[in-house]
Amino acid sequence: MSIEIVFAGLSPRALTVEMALAAVDSPECGAVVSFSGVVRNHDGGKDVARLSYTGHPSADAVMADVVPSAAKNALGTADPAASQAAPPVRIWAAHRLGPLEIGDPALVCAVAAAHRGEAFAVCSAVVDAIKAGVPIWKEQFFADGTMEWVGAESR
Amino acid sequence: MLIRYFAAAAASTGIEAEHLQLPNGATMADLRTELARLHTVSSTDHAPALAQLLERCSFLRNGIAVKDTQLALDTDDVVDVLPPFAGG
Numbered sequence: 001m002s003i004e005i006v007f008a009g010l011s012p013r014a015l016t017v018e019m020a021l022a023a024v025d026s027p028e029c030g031a032v033v034s035f036s037g038v039v040r041n042h043d044g045g046k047d048v049a050r051l052s053y054t055g056h057p058s059a060d061a062v063m064a065d066v067v068p069s070a071a072k073n074a075l076g077t078a079d080p081a082a083s084q085a086a087p088p089v090r091i092w093a094a095h096r097l098g099p100l101e102i103g104d105p106a107l108v109c110a111v112a113a114a115h116r117g118e119a120f121a122v123c124s125a126v127v128d129a130i131k132a133g134v135p136i137w138k139e140q141f142f143a144d145g146t147m148e149w150v151g152a153e154s155r
Numbered sequence: 156m157l158i159r160y161f162a163a164a165a166a167s168t169g170i171e172a173e174h175l176q177l178p179n180g181a182t183m184a185d186l187r188t189e190l191a192r193l194h195t196v197s198s199t200d201h202a203p204a205l206a207q208l209l210e211r212c213s214f215l216r217n218g219i220a221v222k223d224t225q226l227a228l229d230t231d232d233v234v235d236v237l238p239p240f241a242g243g
Contacts, residue, residue, distance in 0.1 A: 037243045056161055056237060058218065095242055107243045127243065136242035137162035149163035151211070151239035152202050 001075050001118065004088040008067035009060050010136075011094045020092045020110035028087035029112035031119040035127050037107035039100050043150075047143035051100045056135035059095075063134050067093050070129035071111075074121040089113040093126050095136055107131070156232040158190070160205075163238040164212065167205045169198030177228065183214065184224040186234060205236075213237045 006023045017036045024032060039051050056062075071091055093109040100106055109126050113119040138150040159172045177185060187209055194205035202208065214221040215235040216228065228234070 053242070054162055056235070058215070131243035132240070134242050135161075135237055135240055137238060138241040139162070147201050149166060149202050149238060150241040152163035152167075152208055 001086050002088040003068055003071045003075070003122075004090045005064075005068055006090055006092045008063045008091065008093050009095075010055055010063060010097050012097050015094050015096050015105045015108045017105065017108055017110065020094070020108050023092040024090040024110045024112035026087065026090055026112055028114065029090065029119075030114055031116035032110060032112045033116070033119040033123040034110040035108070035123055036105045037127070039102050039104050039106055041102045043140060046146075048102065048140055049143045050102070050141045051106070052139040052141070053095070053097050053100065053106065054137050054139070055095075055097050059135050063093070063095065063130065066129045066133045067091060067126055070125040071122045074125035075118060086114045089118055089122055091122065091126060093130060095130060095134065097136075156186075156228060156230055156234060158186075159233065159235045161235065161237055163202040164205060164208060164236045166199050167197045167202040167208055168194050176230075179230075181228050182224065183216070183221050183226045183228060183234075186228060187224070190236070208238060209236075211239050 017034050021032060021034055041048050090112040096106045107130060109123055111119045111123040139147060140150050141147045157172055157174055160168050165171050191206040191209055197204040217233055
């Protein structure tokens, strides 16, 4: 089964699930799965006021690499009976950079496929791969005026 | 060589980059030891000292991820210090 990366990259502008869904839409696809990772108002028991994401200069290139790679791995373990003639799995994935408020989408992914098995598997794998492998950093600002670089503190 | 710091590493050291002179044949492990020696105190409350942060950092040498701590470095290398990724 082939893969079509409609988009995989970073965005300094606001993301919406709707833009991702519209981008992967195809009459050949019977299943569309989307994910939106949004900024929540708490972390580790503290009230979060806002966030800021920054990326390494290579982050766009890393996104373009890990998204198809994760999708291929996921399809390798998905329905082995899936036909070679199936339409391509269409993927749109973006990570936001810059300042974000509570409720803003930070990571949005939509995957359209002929059937739901591939769509669920690929969407989940792509989101996991972006979180694990793309050099993006999160600065978290708490309601009490303190802040932290997520992942940098000893836990 | 040029060492570039990002995110929490830049906040901790208070600088975005610095030039270091290491002996010929110095390895990635030697560079880590030198960075820990130079940066024992954080310049901010928001991030630990680089000496502590280093063990959770990954490194790029001239844009390529370093897997081998015994990798020999060149004097004109650019090494990026990347704190733990936190996308999503």
